[in-house]
Amino acid sequence: MVLLIFIFNYSKNILCDKNRNIYNSTCKTSIDSYKKCYKHVIELVPNENVANGIETYFFLKNQLKTIDKTLNISLYWNQDDRLKPFTNLISSKNQCQILYVGANQAGTDGIEFIKQYQYCHVWFLEPVLQFYDKLIHSDKILRELNTGKHHIYHIGLSNKNHLIDVTLKDIQESEAVTLVGKQDNQQYIDNQQKYKLILRDIAEILFEFNILSKIDNITFNGELNLLHLNCEGCEYDVIERLINTNLTKYIRIIQFGSHRPSTIRSSINQRYCCLQQLLSITHQLQFGIPWAWERWLRYDLINKND
Template identity: 30%
Template sequence: MSKMEHFRRCGLVLVMVVAVLAFYTSGISWEFNKEEFEFRSEEPRPKIAKIEISSKISSKLQRVAPIFRDMRTDKCIHNITAESGFNFSADENTSIHTCFRKNLNVIKMYHASNKRLDWNITFSFFTFLAKKPNVKIVEVGGNVGDLLPKLVRVTGVKKYVVLEPVPSFYEKLKTNIKQRSLTHIVTPYNFGLGKTDEKINISPSGVATSLKKKSVSDATETLLIVKVVDFFIQLGIGCHRLDLLTINCEGCEFDVIEMLTSSSLIKQIDYVQFQPHASVFADKKKYRFLYCRLRQLLSRTHEIAYEYPHVWEAWRRKGIPKP
């Protein structure tokens, strides 16, 4: 056999090997490209709401007391600006896409996070706040008040505001606050937060009650929802910093954080802790997109303090020292 013939046969074998490998991996490549195509061409994509900063606070919020002394809310309104963050840069889009691909199996990641999570972290992580004077905390989605006494104990917080929109839960929350002798520290309000002011009828389903998930219960309660930005301005966050915002509201975390990051208010919050809720979304692809977009929005002003993907995570404002 001549050298030319030998090289020809070797080349033919190499071509056949490459062809076989291409055949067996084509399904994998096609699936990836299909997923990538669906991500990039998804229509309609969840849109970021354009923020409107009211020149005057809604009458629905007049009963909400600022958490800072000697402060007039109307003086803070003009400190808040809308952020031009509705369009992502090429690098940010790449980061969102990478996150979207990384979180293909949300359920598997949830169980992995749940397995290694110490659930005490939602309050034990913030023990360093006890060294600060006049700590202020806001909790969105207080339910009946399981987390707040723990945060009060470990942080020495002076002002704690908790929101619970479901009337039946709110009554239990008020009772628990009174029984724990925390009325001088904790102020509860019976409304939730959203992109717009509205009233919603809902059938409560325990701790999993969500505005984004239908319930089979026949009992119906009416929930009051107020604008995210208006509420935080009324508290006085436009003029002062908030030490911790903790959110566990069965899906409303996307609206709350999205609206805060769409304004300069997010720069006034040192720590944002939240629990993502994939379970309230029938469309897991939409959840993944919202989750990845939310993280990208937060990354503009904050950095990860701790994370257990799809269970609990906390973000620290950039520029403040680590505890």
């Protein structure tokens, strides 16, 4: 698996200190590891219009039909990896909080986490009303919500609190809706039927949900066991916000699907490689393919037996 080895080595080559304040760090685009990452992610995209790894796979597969060659999907897409068993997800206190961002219409990943990890409380977050409505009418999810252990909220996450207008066309065109860049296009949808979507600041939500609590202005108590992001591009704003507020060190595992939303595509390679570099200060990459799924484990949990 050449691509996975490359990304793993890239992460390992960053000089890291798990006790370092990440908000004092900036992305260094001049170092070799960044340049290698940038070159690598560009080479993975055969067409500027693809949004993720599965689209890349189908694009290349269609091209190869004419020359009768096969294509290894695992080089571009690793969807099944996101449900692999976690290393040190739960502490010895058997306390566990999972924030699941982008539950979509079925909440599939959250249901799987509930099945696999009995001590975990799962927070389902979904900002699109039509998707949220299906979630709260799902027998599987209602059964879990009725236990009082799990929660569902009609919100998305971002780097600040704001309302986003989306049109019915936005929702109907895809099974997953990207909200990235929507706030910059409000003037174009004034005459269309639109829906208000609520995006909340991840740095505030961690405290509002009592996952973290303040001891003083610089010291916090608690931790989030898993941040699981499948939000069609919000991963950049969310993780960058966590980095800038020095909150990544309070998250045991960060797992996300990386996307290439059209509205930020011109800067997406740089943002992706900077996330790789800065996450490496507090976490180690467990697996990952750009424009697919990746998992990061906090350094103090590596080789630890809770």
